[in-house]
Amino acid sequence: MKKKDVTRRKFMKTAASVAAVAALPAAKAMADTASSSGAANPVRYGFIGSGTQGCTLLGFLATIPQGRCVVNCDIYPPNLKKGVETIGSNPDTSEDYRQVLDRKDVEAILIATPLYLHAKMIIDGLEAGKHVFVEKSMFFKEEEAEQVRKAAAAHPKQVLQVGLHRRASVLYQIAIEMVRKGALGKVMRVESRVTTHGTWRRPVADAKYERLINWRMYREYSGGLMAEMGSHFIDIANWVFEAEPVSVIGTGGIDYWKDGRETGDNVQAVFDYGAGRRHYFNSMLFNGHRSSGVMIMGDEGTLDVTDSRGIYFREPKAKVTTGSAKETWWAGATVSKAATQKGIPIFPEKEDPNSGFVDREIGYAKRWLASMGIYTPEEPFDPYWGELVSFFASIRDGKPVVAPLEVGVADAMGVIRANQAIDIANGAPVPTKTT
Numbered sequence: 001m002k003k004k005d006v007t008r009r010k011f012m013k014t015a016a017s018v019a020a021v022a023a024l025p026a027a028k029a030m031a032d033t034a035s036s037s038g039a040a041n042p043v044r045y046g047f048i049g050s051g052t053q054g055c056t057l058l059g060f061l062a063t064i065p066q067g068r069c070v071v072n073c074d075i076y077p078p079n080l081k082k083g084v085e086t087i088g089s090n091p092d093t094s095e096d097y098r099q100v101l102d103r104k105d106v107e108a109i110l111i112a113t114p115l116y117l118h119a120k121m122i123i124d125g126l127e128a129g130k131h132v133f134v135e136k137s138m139f140f141k142e143e144e145a146e147q148v149r150k151a152a153a154a155h156p157k158q159v160l161q162v163g164l165h166r167r168a169s170v171l172y173q174i175a176i177e178m179v180r181k182g183a184l185g186k187v188m189r190v191e192s193r194v195t196t197h198g199t200w201r202r203p204v205a206d207a208k209y210e211r212l213i214n215w216r217m218y219r220e221y222s223g224g225l226m227a228e229m230g231s232h233f234i235d236i237a238n239w240v241f242e243a244e245p246v247s248v249i250g251t252g253g254i255d256y257w258k259d260g261r262e263t264g265d266n267v268q269a270v271f272d273y274g275a276g277r278r279h280y281f282n283s284m285l286f287n288g289h290r291s292s293g294v295m296i297m298g299d300e301g302t303l304d305v306t307d308s309r310g311i312y313f314r315e316p317k318a319k320v321t322t323g324s325a326k327e328t329w330w331a332g333a334t335v336s337k338a339a340t341q342k343g344i345p346i347f348p349e350k351e352d353p354n355s356g357f358v359d360r361e362i363g364y365a366k367r368w369l370a371s372m373g374i375y376t377p378e379e380p381f382d383p384y385w386g387e388l389v390s391f392f393a394s395i396r397d398g399k400p401v402v403a404p405l406e407v408g409v410a411d412a413m414g415v416i417r418a419n420q421a422i423d424i425a426n427g428a429p430v431p432t433k434t435t
C-alpha cells in the first residue's frame with residue numbers, strides 16, 4: 001500500500017468518526033415534538049419581562065402553537081406594549097408579576113427580566129404551581145443556588161428550564177457528540193469569546209429609567225459581561241468536559257468605556273477543570289474581531305464553532321524528532337493535508353461552483369459526510385425556537401428538559417466564581433463562604 005493511500009484511509013476514518021456521531025437524533029426528536037398533539041392543548045403561559053430578549057422569544061413563541069400567551073407582564077410600559085404586539089395574540093397585560101402567578105389559567109411562566117430578579121421569580125413561580133422557563137444566568141448570588149434547588153425539589157412535577165439555548169442547537173449537539181465519540185482525540189481546551197466594538201449602553205429617553213434600561217451596567221443588578229456573554233460558553237465548556245470547573249482565575253476592568261459604568265468592559269477568565277483541561281473565555285467591548293464563538297480543541301482535532309456553522313480541523317500528529325529524523329502524520333499527502341487544514345464544514349456555507357482543487361476535495365468530504373447522515377447545510381431550526389418547543393413538550397409529554405436545574409446552577413456558579421476571581425485580582429478580599 002502506498003504511503004498516500006494509508007494517509008487517505010486515515011483521513012476518511014476520521015471523517016467516519018465525525019459522521020457516525022451525527023444521526024441527528026436531537027433534530028428528529030425536536031421535529032417530532034413540533035408536530036406533536038401539543039397544539040390541540042397548548043400550554044397557557046404568562047410572559048414576564050418583554051424587553052430585548054423577551055421580544056426575541058415572543059417572536060418565536062408567536063410561531064409555536066404548543067403554547068398560548070394569556071398574559072404579558074412588564075413594568076416598563078413601552079416594553080409591555082412591544083411584547084403584546086410581538087406575540088400578536090392579544091394577551092392580557094400586567095405590570096405586577098404576582099398577578100400573573102395568581103391566575104389559575106396560567107400553567108407556566110417565562111422569565112426574561114434582569115438577572116437580579118431571576119431567583120425570586122423562579123421560586124415564586126414554582127411555589128405558585130407554575131412551570132418555569134428562565135433566561136440565563138439562572139441566578140445572580142451564590143446563596144440563591146440552594147434557594148432555587150430547594151424550591152425545585154419541593155415541586156418535582158413542575159418543569160424548570162434555563163434559557164441556555166445552545167443546548168437546543170443541533171450544531172452544538174453534534175459538536176458534543178464529536179467530543180464524546182473521540183473525533184477530536186483528547187480534549188483539553190475550550191477557547192471562547194464574545195467581543196464587540198460598542199458601548200453596550202442603551203439609549204434612555206427619560207433619566208428616571210436609566211437603571212431599569214441599563215441594568216447591565218450596574219453591579220446591583222448584573223454580573224456584567226461574564227453573566228451576559230460568558231454564561232453561554234461557561235455552559236458549553238461544562239458540557240464538553242462533563243464537569244464543573246475546580247478553580248478559576250480572572251482579570252478584568254473598566255478599561256475603555258469610562259462613562260460611569262460599574263461592570264467591566266474587558267474581562268477574561270481561565271476555568272480549570274483539572275488534568276490540564278481548561279476553558280479560556282474572553283469578552284471585550286473595544287474590538288469585535290471574530291465576535292462570538294468557541295473552539296473545542298483536542299490532540300486529534302479542533303472544532304471551531306460559531307453560531308451558524310462549525311468547522312472541523314484535523315490535527316496533525318505530534319511532530320516527534322529523534323536525532324535528525326522527523327516524522328509527520330501528513331507526509332506524502334499534500335492534497336488531503338491542504339483540505340483538512342482548511343477545515344471540513346459541519347454546517348457549511350454554500351459551495352462555490354468555481355472552486356479550486358482543494359475546495360473540490362472538501363466537497364467530496366462533505367458529500368461523503370452527507371451519505372452518512374451528518375451533512376446539513378444549516379441548523380434545521382433556530383435554537384431559540386427549539387428550546388421553547390422543548391419546554392412545552394417537557395410540560396405536556398414529559399420530555400427531558402433541554403437545560404435543567406443543575407445545568408443552570410453549574411453555569412450560574414461559574415459566572416459568580418469568575419466575577420469573584422476578577423474582583424480578587426482587583427484587590428477584593430477572598431470570600432470565605434463557599435457553596
Ligand SMILES: NC(=O)c1ccc[n+]([C@@H]2O[C@H](COP(=O)([O-])OP(=O)(O)OC[C@H]3O[C@@H](n4cnc5c(N)ncnc54)[C@H](O)[C@@H]3O)[C@@H](O)[C@H]2O)c1
Pocket residue numbers: 048049050051052053054073074075076079080095096097112113114115117135136137163164165212213215227228
Ligand atoms: N439567551 C440569550 O441569548 C439572551 C440574550 C439576551 C439576553 N438574555 C437574558 O435575558 C434577560 C433579559 O435581558 P434583556 O437584554 O432582554 O434585558 P432588557 O432590559 O431588554 O429586558 C428586561 C425587561 O424586564 C422588564 N422588567 C424589569 N423588572 C421587571 C419586573 N419586576 N417585572 C416585570 N418586568 C420587569 C424590563 O422593563 C424590561 O422590559 C437577561 O437575563 C439576559 O441575560 C439572554
